Every structure is written in structure tokens, then in C-alpha cells.
Amino acid sequence: VRHGAIFGFVTFFLGWLLQTSMLSVTSASTPTPHWLLLFVLALGAGGRLNLAQSLGFFWGMSLDVYGVTLFGTQGWLLALAGHITARVSRQINAEKLVTQEALSLAGTFFFVLGAAVVEHIFRSPARQSVVTPTGFLLALALNALAAPVAFWLMAWWERFWIALESGRLKYG
């Protein structure tokens, strides 16, 4: 990717559009996969350290603005997820399904755990939200199911962008 900043900017809005659409279509109580976390993991696993952590930071902050988490919670956790995944990207093969699933499960586990820890430290006990075991398992399952789609989507989007830059579009 030659125009990294533009690519990052467009990816940010497209990802945000997808997540907002998903959250708007389903009701607030319906669980949906955390697409932005999966995209960050996909970018990180592809070795794009700066892009993964930056998009993670901005997507996370946006989610904090529109969601119920404290401003900075998801921003920091998604940036961290992008940073760590990119650091270990040389030791893993992100094209393998098992890797994608493992990353999704580990990412979701640490994301939920991290959010609970941040909540515990920075929010008054009376206002803290509680993560139920069912909700936790549901988040793991949904993200695991959506992980191959998110990884494929991100890989396809990168290929599409590169083709766009070089003036030859290839779909698929």
C-alpha cells in the first residue's frame, strides 16, 4: 500500500460504517460480532503494526463515544490488540483458519477481560457493568464464527486497494 494514510482513513470509515450498520440493524440487546476487533487482529496478523494500532485506537475511541464504555477503554484495548498481534505476526500464518480462530478467541478473551479490569479500576462500583458467563461465551462464539469472514474481508480490501493504486482492478 503506497498511500497508507489514505488507505487507513478510508478503512477507518468503512469499518466504522459496517459496525454502525450492524449495531443499528440489530437491537441493543442482540449480540453481534465485534467486527472492529477482528479487523484490527486481521491487520495486525498481516504485519501492519502502525495501521493496526492506529485504526484500533481510533475505532476504539469512536466506539467509546457511541457506546457505554468509558472514553478510552476500547481505544486502548483495540490499540493494544493491534500492537501485540502485529508484534507476533512473524511467528504466525494469518492465512490459516486455525490461526484466525486462535487469534479471535485470544483477542476476545483479553478484550473482555481488559474491559472488565479497566471498568473495575476507573468506574465507581455502583455503575460497573457485569460480564455474565453467557455473554462472555456468546462473544467468544460470535467472534470465532465471524473471524474467517473478517480476515478474508480485510485481505480482499487490501488487494482491492493495491489493485486500485496500480490501476488494475481484480475482484475476488
Add this chain to the structure above:
Amino acid sequence: LFQRHIATILFGIYSLFCLGSLSWSADAVVRVLKASFYYILSPVSVPVMTETDTWRGFTEGVVRLIQLDQEYLRLQAAWQKDRIDEKRVRELETENQRLTTLLDLPPQPRHKNLVCRVLSRDANDWFHSLLISRGRADGVEISDPVVAFQDGQEVLVGRVAEVFEKTSRVILVTDPLSAVSVRSVRTKEQGAVEGQGTERLIMNYLFSDSAIAVGDAVVTAGLGDVFPPGIVIGTVEGLQSESRESFKRAVLKPALHINRIQEVVVLRRQGAA
């Protein structure tokens, strides 16, 4: 050195920013930052949310249409069943008339419904009477029973006490002057319900060995030629008995919600003017 460690430096900046936001979440600066994020994102988020709301409204409309169709089928089935029931009721009515004639019994009075609005209730006379929108001109007569439909059942309101040209005054079942012959639905025991001028009624003349119990439903007995049988009065809330008295009394909670009453039905005896 900066180029080599740019990713780490960037991550450090992000982390500091987030930790700062978390630590001073109530601070004005953090709130301005948050508002700025919202402002930047709203051109993307708000149209998406509006569009998806429209789409969701459409899908909800489709679901409602399916539900209405199912309800229509259910109502159609219920209507057909009601028609069969109506036919059976007519047959039973004919049979009843034939048997009544055969046994030489006087026929049960038949009533015509006359729906009226409640015009007024006197604040000083709250549990005693009310004024309704039908009078002599509509054929209302003194002692006509008055009922209301509440919670899906016919409940007794009282009886007409005064008739004017276009209005009538109804004496409520809760008035101390009101007395209605009643029976318990479960035990079939009869008694007389009297008003107390409060929101409770008293059922008198129950024998001391009466089996009536708390929760029993009480309806009109149809004696006395004023009230038709089977109109709901209330439920037994408590029992009172004194050793020196041979009768027991039951405290009733009226089925009628007086404060919700808007329309009533005067039961006009059929054949009356």
C-alpha cells in the same frame, strides 16, 4: 532512532491518551475531546442509523402484517365458532321457553341494553350515586338495573333511583340504602349485599355454618324481580361472625371499579315502554 521506534512511540502516545481520558473522564478537556469525536463521526453514523431505522421500520411492518394475517385467521375461526354457539343458544332458548310453558313457570325477565354516559359524580356523594345521560325520554324507569362492562365481565353498578327527562340518577351498589339479593358462585348460598358508603360491601344473612370462604365470587341471585341473575358483584375479602349472632357476615370487595366508570348500561325490561 525515531524511525525505528515510531510504532512503539505511537503506541505509547495512544496509551497515554487513553489512560489520561480514563483518569480524568469528568474533566472538561476530555469531554470536549469526546464531543469532537462525536462531531467528526456523526456525518457517517447518523445517516446510517436513520437509514437502518427506516429499514427496521419496514421489516417491523412486514412482521406486523404477518401477525395481522394470523390474527385475522384466528378471529375468523372464532367468529365461525360463535355463529355455531349462537345457533345452539337459540335452540336452547326455544327449548327453555317450551319447557317453561310445559311446567307453567313464569318466564325469566328479558332485558334490552341501553348504553349511557356517566355525566357526573358528586364529590360529596362519591360512593352513593351518579348521573347518567338517559332519562324518561329513552324509556328509563325507576329501579332499572344498571351494569358496566369492566375487565371483560358484566358487573353491577346499581339501580335507577330517580328519572328525569333526559338524565337519571343511579344509586350505587355501595350506597347504604342499596340492598341486592346475591348468591355465592361456589357454594350457591344466598344472602343480601348492602352498601356501606365506602369501597367495601357487606353480605348479610349467611348462616353461622356457612361454607363461604375468602376469594369466593358473589353474583346477583335474581330474586326480587329487579336484578337479573348472574351479574358479578364482587369477591369475599373477609368474614365476620359474632358468637351471640346466628348469622355470619362477609366483607366483599366490589368487582366494580367506581373510579374507572365512564359508560354504563341500563337493563331495560323488554316489553316495558
